[in-house]
């Protein structure tokens with residue numbers, strides 16, 4: 001845990017609850033502009049493979065809709081997000097009452113924490129799981145229970161065993177970030193069947209669109225059977241809309257109603273709502289995102305193998321490479337204009353996480369890595 005720092009010694013900070021001061025801040029991927037400033041590099045010469053962004057850019061249909069929506073930004077957006085929800089209803093076969101929209105799916109996770117957690121409660125998550133789970137848990141004064149990973153992934157049996165009477169939420173990412181590990185859906189369903197009924201299971205499917213067809217599964221069908229399930233999804237990855245911030249949660253109307261009570265009234269902006277609605281129909285772009293990623297994963301795996309490096313098998317749009325002295329190698333990569341993500345903060349000090357880029361970007365990363373080793 002972080003020690004309260006000197007800067008908290010001014011009076012208003014001193015009175016802030018210890019659980020807030022103890023939050024380990026989220027460390028985002030370094031922006032291209034920042035690296036350009038630091039090392040005096042041309043922005044155009046920098047390759048960023050650090051935030052699992054879509055290397056194809058945004059869905060063209062989404063982008064066009066966002067541009068159109070800019071005309072009306074003097075007006076507040078539709079706080080209920082009716083049109084986007086209607087599109088989701090058509091696509092997923094759910095009702096408006098089953099959907100909560102978020103300013104990115106991070107916002108959905110945060111709303112779940114604010115509605116279902118608080119002082120005197122606990123939440124369970126896996127070691128090496130997405131950093132937002134401990135942050136959302138701690139922010140509201142709940143206790144985080146971190147369960148040791150199994151083969152870098154979630155150990156569902158151990159997570160089930162770690163649950164207590166005061167546990168209200170369990171966070172599961174499938175596939176998980178930053179490890180790329182994937183649990184068979186049959187295991188998740190077995191877990192849903194045995195989880196105590198007072199626990200909300202948050203199933204984070206941020207990378208669902210990148211799953212090979214044989215691993216895809218209609219988890220939405222589970223909602224009718226498991227009222228304690230909340231599925232979260234995002235437009236940030238395969239749809240290429242990370243900068244607009246839009247995602248959604250799917251759950252029982254009771255769960256969704258509580259989340260809407262803690263939701264900021266206009267949490268999703270108008271261009272984001274319009275872009276997400278249009279992108280949802282952009283099947284061609286989604287297909288291209290999948291195939292570019294599939295080929296890129298293979299390229300990175302082969303490239304790492306050729307360098308004699310191990311990696312964790314990934315079903316996401318990124319790969320965890322075991323490079324050894326990751327901090328030193330990361331610095332050297334930055335100097336050569338390649339941004340990847342160190343994951344020491346995730347308890348993985350020997351690894352770097354690299355997002356799958358376009359073919360030439362992957363080559364650039366592998367060449368730079370070879371120089372650094």
Ligand SMILES: *Cc1c(COP(=O)(O)O)cnc(C)c1O
Pocket residue numbers: 052103104105106107130173176177204206233234235236237242245246247
């Ligand atoms: C990227 C990511 C998200 C998506 O975050 P947004 O707020 O929707 O951009 C959610 N969960 C995981 C595990 C992720 O890696």
